Amino acid sequence: MATALQLRLFAAAATKPAFRHTSSFPARTSSTQLRRAFSVSSEQAMLSTELTEAEVSALRANKDRLAQDLHHACQWGYGIRWGDGHTDTGMQRLALSQEDKQVRDWFIETTKSLGCKVTVDAMGNIFAVRPGRRADVPATFIGSHLDTQPTGGRYDGILGVLSGIETLKTLNDMGLETEGGVGVVNWTNEEGARFPISMVSSGVWAECIPLEKAHALKEVPTVASLPTASSAPESMKSALEKIEYLGSVPCSYKETPMAAHFELHIEQGPHLITAGQQVGVVTAVQAYRWFRLNILGRDTHTGTTAFEHRADALYAFARMMVRAREVAASHGCLASVGIIEAKPGSVNTVPGTVSFSLDIRGPKTELVQVVETELRKDFDTIAAEEGKGIGKPCRVEWTLDFDSPAVNFHPECIECVQQSAEAVACDAGVADPKSLVRTIMSGAGHDSVFTSKRVPTSMIFVPCKDGLSHHPEEFCSADDCARGTSVILQAVIRYDRKRFSA
Amino acid sequence: MATALQLRLFAAAATKPAFRHTSSFPARTSSTQLRRAFSVSSEQAMLSTELTEAEVSALRANKDRLAQDLHHACQWGYGIRWGDGHTDTGMQRLALSQEDKQVRDWFIETTKSLGCKVTVDAMGNIFAVRPGRRADVPATFIGSHLDTQPTGGRYDGILGVLSGIETLKTLNDMGLETEGGVGVVNWTNEEGARFPISMVSSGVWAECIPLEKAHALKEVPTVASLPTASSAPESMKSALEKIEYLGSVPCSYKETPMAAHFELHIEQGPHLITAGQQVGVVTAVQAYRWFRLNILGRDTHTGTTAFEHRADALYAFARMMVRAREVAASHGCLASVGIIEAKPGSVNTVPGTVSFSLDIRGPKTELVQVVETELRKDFDTIAAEEGKGIGKPCRVEWTLDFDSPAVNFHPECIECVQQSAEAVACDAGVADPKSLVRTIMSGAGHDSVFTSKRVPTSMIFVPCKDGLSHHPEEFCSADDCARGTSVILQAVIRYDRKRFSA
Structure with missing residues (x-):
């Protein structure tokens, strides 16, 4: 017989498919109706530490909402068109450009509306934290970046940040409370395309790159640059000021601590797509x-x-x-x-x-x-x-x-991702779902390289078409985006449970 | 016994060494004093057709004046420094830049002061003509260009134009009148460095390149470009207008006819300097x-x-x-x-x-x-x-x-240059002066390529250090500059005599 908690989960799943339990529940019954029917008020908290393993394994992101939010966020910095569909364009959203400011404003507005506390540090990194039950511990973060290459695509970095927003939305839908908070971070200038050090702002946060060096970086001209980039190149600090994202919080892992950092990313390589696999559990970075x-x-x-x-x-x-x-x-x-x-x-x-x-x-x-x-x-x-x-x-x-240097990710984070990936792979209905999951090494650098130097970190890869990235035609299907987001959603909950169940 | 004409030549040579006859004439006696002494008024013309072959062979440019004028003209567009001397810099004088305007203004002012009639055509080509006795025939021209590569030197093109000015000055000093006029032409954008077709304006003059195509050329960014070159590239027409050199005369060999075109240029290659030779008689262009x-x-x-x-x-x-x-x-x-x-x-x-x-x-x-x-x-x-x-x-x-395509120069022009070169080479005092002169093929394109399609044309090469050009350290000694100028001076006179002595 279903527990109240299970029913609550079903209720959330009815309109937002956060769960995919086989269920005979009427699909069109609204969440509110269900809540009312089972006397579950939206104020009542459901706790991550109280879930069963099966319930955690059943957590799913909402594919359609994720896709809608992702392409909504791509309206700013719309790039080169490659197909007829509305979303068949690449992206040109250089760090700290006007387009980057617009998507940042949207990110803050959205996460605040989801109940997050938002801070901006001296590198323009934006940290949005959905509070947990305990105010005395750092949040577990989902992070990536909203900036793109000059002729980039819609998934590199953007999917990672949007998976964080979708995770927040799913948790809210379910009324699922965590012990530690759940954060989403947008790191500045990960691409290094406009200001020529990639992952520079997670690097400053990790205290591996001096703030002064980062602030003094001069923009380099690219195809998406303003004409002034060659004649009067902007410094990173002045660019932060210009778009009003030079935050007052010092940029440091000491000022904005994290319990862990998880990052979902397209593979940017051909291994998953070629092997027909769904999820890469990233264990290391070359x-x-x-x-x-x-x-x-x-x-x-x-x-x-x-x-x-x-x-x-x-x-x-x-x-x-x-x-x-x-x-x-x-x-x-x-x-x-x-x-x-x-x-x-x-x-x-x-x-x-x-x-x-x-x-x-x-x-x-x-x-x-x-x-x-x-x-x-x-x-x-x-x-x-x-x-x-x-x-x-x-x-x-x-x-x-x-x-x-080469980076090895944290065993506990990797374990959380591995378990979550195997759980999500069950949806495929194949005899051996684990065959859809593989461990993989990242060829590219990511902000997770720097966070790994200070906090437990790991990453999740999903396939992208032809293994292509840094190209307008970079593509990851809505199914793959949602699968990866379900994995990171579960990984964050599993990590929270690891921290506080013992 | 010296004829009145010879004395007149000596007189000019006394202060301006246009002639190098062995002479016992008092070197410090002024030209005016001599004229007065021999009742030769400055109005009285000495005619090119009346000179003996020996007198033509004795014509020389003024080395010091030429060097002074050349470096004076290089004050506009002063380039990269490579030595301690005042003139140890390259040139950065892109076509139709402000620096180009300044040297053009100087060119017009100078040639007008020498008695020339100056016209500017629709490509900004400047034609300065010292009238001859006959107004019904076209002038024989000396031509080259005053624009440079973005990291160019002081001789490529500039020497050619300055050899024309020095020729005018020598003819004036001597009171030597020609039958046809003697012209000097500064061709626009020979280098093709700013507007990406080289010799474009002699090409329009020869009606080998359409005016509209040339006017529509957009500048390309180079190291010496204004920052706007990449963001808002100027068209050749608007650049001509901006510096007020969009002339009213149609750009065509029909509107501005020439009897012939001679061009003095540094070799831009190692053959002369390596062989220790003084003058290259250019017979063809690759x-x-x-x-x-x-x-x-x-x-x-x-x-x-x-x-x-x-x-x-x-x-x-x-x-x-x-x-x-x-x-x-x-x-x-x-x-x-x-x-x-x-x-x-x-x-x-x-x-x-x-x-x-x-x-x-x-x-x-x-x-x-x-x-x-x-x-x-x-x-x-x-x-x-x-x-x-x-x-x-x-x-x-x-x-x-x-x-x-490969170009062969005109036999009569080549002959004039050959005779002049052999005459000038006699100054070296070697047993076989002809060994200092060689025929040579030009590796580079020059405005003479286009003039040769419409009028008899040939060129003269002088050695340059290490065969180097299109480089700030491009160098041609004052002696070599003067030797080449003496050759072109004689060649123009010989050509005038060929036209009108028969």
């Missing part, structure tokens, strides 16, 4: 280093300068890029160039100066080091060959911009 | 074609996308550039990339779009065609390989921006 390199050669005339008389910095670059892929591949690593600039930039002048970004990644910190060491040697050789005919060979200079 | 290429791949995340899942447009570019040099070299041609842009331009996004310029040159038009054909095939192959793992290979698109 190591990576970002460099800025300059090649210094000699400007000279394209029409009158024989190859052997050139110190062509762009030709040296071309050879270096070809070599970088060879070396990285030989160690199971990646090496990529995303930004390049050749000066002086004239059709008939051999470029004497080339600047470019180099992003080296690998499953282990040591492997990234091996690739770097080998490339430093090879690039020097290539530079020395270009221009040797005139005794003025090219030179190459390296600057390390960012170093992110 | 063929070249300028292309704009787009590579279309797919934006994707650098951290999560395996190499085999990428359609990395920048990696494809790198392979293409390496291949371009191989193919061009195998045919004795050149292939160069001066401009590259990768989008979206973010450290952690694999660029899905790359645009670049490709400049192919060769001694024969057919060789350039062979290189182009081979590269079109090879680039398609490279593009097809990048992205084939995801069934979405890169594509490459070519646009021909400019096609300049």
